[in-house]
Amino acid sequence: MASVKQEYISLPLRLKTSDGVIGRLQNIYFISSCVITTVAKYYWYGPVVKAWDLRFHVITNILHRYLSESLPHDTPNKLSEKIDFAYIADYIDMNNLPARPLSPSIGHNEEYDIIVDAELCTAYELPQYGISGDKLNAMADDDRISAQKGQPRTISCQVVVGSQVSLCNSCKVPAGMHKQPKLMVPEPLYPDERIFFHFHGGAYCVGERSLTHIYVYAHTSSVSGLRVFSPNYRLAPRSCFPSQLHDCFLSYMDILRRGFKPENIILSGDSAGGALAVALLIILRDMHLPRPAGVVLISPWVDSTCSGASWATKMSLDYLPSFPLEDPFHPTRMFYAAGRRFSQEMLEELRCPLVSPIFGDLSNMPPMLIQMGRNELLHDDISEFAEKTKLHAENVVKLEAYDNMPHAFVLLDFTDAAQQAFASVNNFAREVFDGEKRMYN
Structure with missing residues (x-):
């Protein structure tokens, strides 16, 4: 008997899903919009914590937005079995920071x-x-x-x-x-x-x-x-x-x-x-x-x-x-x-x-x-x-x-x-x- 092919749901993913120009532009927009918003809020409302400078705000806000928005966290628990996690693993790999060797000064x-x-x-x-x-x-x-x-x-x-x-x-x-x-x-x-x-x-x-x-x-x-x-x-x-x-x-x-x-x-x-x-x-x-x-x-x-x-x-x-x-x-x-x-x-x-x-x-x-x-x-x-x-x-x-x-x-x-x-x-x-x-x- 032929095996039944697993059918997966389509997910709204906000970062690049391929290494093409469009995917890279998606990520540039994602990061740049976060930076612009962070800078505006920093100078308008002041720092969230007084000890944090602008650089600290930019880095942590990019991290927060990436972790909170790069995957559709409103997906119901009942759909767990219908998610293609092999594809999700590829998506995560694709959007990680590229690995580089250390510079000699470090x-x-x-x-x-x-x-x-x-x-x-x-x-x-x-x-x-x-x-x-x-x-x-x-x-x-x-x-x-x-x-x-x-x-x-x-x-x-x-x-x-x-x-x-x-x-x-x-x-x-x-x-x-x-x-x-x-x-x-x-x-x-x-x-x-x-x-x-x-x-x-x-x-x-x-x-x-x-x-x-x-x-x-x-x-x-x-x-x-x-x-x-x-x-x-x-x-x-x-x-x-x-x-x-x-x-x-x-x-x-x-x-x-x-x-x-x-x-x-x-x-x-x-x-x-x-x-x-x-x-x-x-x-x-x-x-x-x-x-x-x-x-x-x-x-x-x-x-x-x-x-x-x-x-x-x-x-x-x-x-x-x-x-x-x-x-x-x-x-x-x-x-x-x-x-x-x-x-x-x-x-x-x-x-x-x-x-x-x-x-x-x-x-x-x-x-x-x-x-x-x-x-x-x-x-x-x-x-x-x-x-x-x-x-x-x-x-x-x-x-x-x-x-x-x-x-x-x-x-x-x-x-x-x-x-x-x-x-x-x-x-x-x-x-x-x-x-x-x-x-x-």
Whole structure:
């Protein structure tokens, strides 16, 4: 019997759907109208927050408009199954900022491939996490079978060195000022090399190879003198949960296999990447696997149900828009199960600690630095997560709230708050590494 072809609904999309001239003009109009409106409101009504200058307003308003209007968020929940999310994934990819290499004055970045061989695909011993644990094991099995057939999957990973770093004793100029191949190898440059291992944010849908994120890595590297590694995990809605977490787990295990010692690694993540970092820590703890020396979380999206009151009270202060979970284009929906209707059953699944770490056992975590903006929608979720972690903490848990700042404010690296946050990350890393035995066993 011939299979029935899936019929999809037509959606009103505001950004380009092809790379032609018309599509580019659509995006130019979209952005320019936002800039003109923002400038007019700024000079007519004044800044929304006194500490924000015009540049800050323009950038955050473009982000807000892109996130709130690029997809039709008024689409009913009942139409979820009739949306072509493969097409939506292409549309999102097409309208992302193009990836570019860092300029030499900022740093240098290169990619390498992680080969997902059978040895890397260990089984997940996580029966306590029900459906989520089962999904992870199914992915591990698929990767293992592919590897055994001689068709292993690969995961690309960024390695970034800031322009102020010189790890090569024979180098007479900073590493980022020229291409120094030795500094970009994905193995330790010396036996006890310390690194940051970072999971990027982007609501699980964007952020891969983002120049904005790579700038953050370069600044972190320059301030700390350490290299930064960051895997390009699969993105939603093309790949749903637990693809991202599985890729992050494999990437971390690969970095250990390459010779980096867990006591020399600071795990970090921003936004969705922060949630992935905590979920990874939970897996490593529960499976008795080597854990990193410390963790840095920047505006971590630890509750995918978005239950905190600040999702309503901070709406006028953050560039992030707030949508109901009934919206098929809510980032949570596209990440967890694109095309599946929202229901009470799904809500319960979203409360799994591997999806929303705030609902899990947060005991026995490594030393932790959490940074957030006081103006961000995730404020209350992050505050509650920090309190729960402190309640069961055996190590240092520090929460920093930056005045007047929105979500993942370090991406706005020109702000004083971002520079203070980078310096604080460096101080935290030094405390973790220099006082390692005292802080973490």
